[in-house]
Amino acid sequence: MGFSAFRIIKEGLTGNRGWTPHWRDPEPKAQYDIVIVGGGGHGLSTAYYLAREFGITNVAVLEKGWLASGNVARNTTIVRSNYMLPGNEPFYEFSLKLWEGLEQDFNYNAMMSQRGIVNLYHSDGQRDAFARRGNAMHLAGAGAVLLDRDGIRQLCPFLNFDNSRFPIHGGLWQPRGGTARHDAVAWGYARGADRRGVDIIQNCEVTGFRIENGRCIAVETTRGPIRAKKVGVCVAGSSGRVMAMAGMRLPIESQVLQAFVTEGLKPIIPGVVTFGVGHFYISQSDKGGLVFGGDLDGYNTYAQRGNLQLVNDVIEAGMTMMPMIGRARVLRSWGGLVDMSMDGSPFIDRTHIDGLYFNGGWCYGGFKATPASGFCYAHLLAKDEPHSVARAYRLDRYRTGALIDEEATGPNPNLH
Amino acid sequence: MIINHPLLGPRDAAEFTYLGDACLIERPDPEAENAIEVFHDYVYLRDNPAGEHRELWFHEHGDRSWLVVTRNTLTHEISKVELARDVALSRGRGI
Numbered sequence: 042m043g044f045s046a047f048r049i050i051k052e053g054l055t056g057n058r059g060w061t062p063h064w065r066d067p068e069p070k071a072q073y074d075i076v077i078v079g080g081g082g083h084g085l086s087t088a089y090y091l092a093r094e095f096g097i098t099n100v101a102v103l104e105k106g107w108l109a110s111g112n113v114a115r116n117t118t119i120v121r122s123n124y125m126l127p128g129n130e131p132f133y134e135f136s137l138k139l140w141e142g143l144e145q146d147f148n149y150n151a152m153m154s155q156r157g158i159v160n161l162y163h164s165d166g167q168r169d170a171f172a173r174r175g176n177a178m179h180l181a182g183a184g185a186v187l188l189d190r191d192g193i194r195q196l197c198p199f200l201n202f203d204n205s206r207f208p209i210h211g212g213l214w215q216p217r218g219g220t221a222r223h224d225a226v227a228w229g230y231a232r233g234a235d236r237r238g239v240d241i242i243q244n245c246e247v248t249g250f251r252i253e254n255g256r257c258i259a260v261e262t263t264r265g266p267i268r269a270k271k272v273g274v275c276v277a278g279s280s281g282r283v284m285a286m287a288g289m290r291l292p293i294e295s296q297v298l299q300a301f302v303t304e305g306l307k308p309i310i311p312g313v314v315t316f317g318v319g320h321f322y323i324s325q326s327d328k329g330g331l332v333f334g335g336d337l338d339g340y341n342t343y344a345q346r347g348n349l350q351l352v353n354d355v356i357e358a359g360m361t362m363m364p365m366i367g368r369a370r371v372l373r374s375w376g377g378l379v380d381m382s383m384d385g386s387p388f389i390d391r392t393h394i395d396g397l398y399f400n401g402g403w404c405y406g407g408f409k410a411t412p413a414s415g416f417c418y419a420h421l422l423a424k425d426e427p428h429s430v431a432r433a434y435r436l437d438r439y440r441t442g443a444l445i446d447e448e449a450t451g452p453n454p455n456l457h
Numbered sequence: 458m459i460i461n462h463p464l465l466g467p468r469d470a471a472e473f474t475y476l477g478d479a480c481l482i483e484r485p486d487p488e489a490e491n492a493i494e495v496f497h498d499y500v501y502l503r504d505n506p507a508g509e510h511r512e513l514w515f516h517e518h519g520d521r522s523w524l525v526v527t528r529n530t531l532t533h534e535i536s537k538v539e540l541a542r543d544v545a546l547s548r549g550r551g552i
Contacts, residue, residue, distance in 0.1 A: 282507050290498070341510055439500070
């Protein structure tokens with residue numbers, strides 16, 4: 042049953058009694074063509090595109106908790122494609138194009154709001170670096186505008202332009218960036234996959250892989266073994282833990298990224314603004330809360346919470362960039378686990394075990410990648426060859442030297 | 458987090474910077490036949506355990522010593538703190 046304006050009016054007039062659950066709650070079958078491990082944003086979008094683009098519907102998505110209970114519920118909902126390197130930028134631009142058509146495509150209101158993203162610069166050198174990045178974005182068709190101080194003043198008059206240490210000289214603006222409603226993205230993909238026949242199985246934790254003669258033939262779960270021709274792992278944040286069950290060590294550390302939201306305020310921040318000195322970024326949700334965050338805590342952890350030191354750092358950076366934030370009251374803070382890879386870029390690849398595929402290493406940027414990650418992973422699972430925009434996301438790129446190191450900080454996951 | 462420094466007593470983790478898994482002390486032999494393969498694993502691959510983890514912390518805003526901290530990555534509880542120097546020496550590594 043589809044959503045439409047007519048339907049909403051009709052339901053409104055008839056007591057909203059016609060709405061039905063958005064997806065089934067099926068028992069796992071003994072065998073599937075493809076089993077996706079992980080029912081978060083990326084796992085659900087993979088299942089959706091497997092069914093929608095590649096016609097493979099004998100698919101199960103296994104989720105250890107409830108649907109979309111991990112990082113897709115814990116991010117800061119930013120959508121953008123302002124990367125620079127050739128291995129990354131076409132992928133993220135492909136993702137942004139999918140975002141732009143997503144709501145029509147899966148008939149669900151994901152509250153996609155392209156209010157723009159601006160990265161501030163504070164020195165001549167930083168301006169030059171941003172001009173270069175903007176040119177790289179143009180090459181990928183992403184579009185970018187290099188704004189001077191007056192341009193930023195028109196966009197965000199509330200910033201602290203004349204900070205004696207870090208004056209704002211301008212910013213790189215991607216008008217097509219913005220935010221989307223994170224939960225609705227997961228729900229829309231889940232509903233779209235379910236309607237095409239995908240089984241979404243919650244409360245079903247994978248406890249092992251059955252590997253015979255170098256081939257993965259089944260997963261062991263808390264609800265019994267499930268055989269599959271192909272198994273796609275998609276559990277960023279817990280990748281190390283899950284792939285260890287297949288005997289693999291990964292170029293990944295699990296770390297925590299904190300985020301914060303204030304009480305609801307009247308509209309003040311247009312789109313997303315990021316600070317160019319201390320790490321700080323902020324947007325305003327449709328409910329009015331200021332949503333912001335900063336750096337990683339910077340150590341290995343599987344606890345979904347961080348330490349006070351980072352809270353201090355983030356708030357200090359926020360006060361430096363826009364002192365008026367000092368009048369807002371923080372309602373909540375939380376932490377999400379992120380797969381920090383050794384060059385800050387993700388993986389969508391086969392493993393050395395036949396029939397076992399890996400998607401992870403999304404660092405702190407997985408949300409914006411949700412559509413393209415699912416699309417490219419579905420492409421790989423369906424055709425056994427990488428999608429053209431995800432060719433660089435190989436697990437062996439450290440061995441071959443083909444790193445994608447946007448921040449140029451080397452194999453130090455907490456610095457990316 | 459409070460790190461109980463073997464020389465200086467309890468110190469706030471904010472005084473430290475973090476490097477990663479303490480296996481980085483075990484630098485492989487660059488002259489070995491398979492050095493490229495072994496160095497790839499050494500530089501890039503991690504156990505990344507959920508539970509007890511031995512890791513290197515640098516007391517940047519303190520005495521600038523390297524510590525090997527044994528910490529639970531599920532609870533952040535620290536069970537042991539050693540000077541990395543002592544650990545390296547006990548493993549037969551020079552300084």
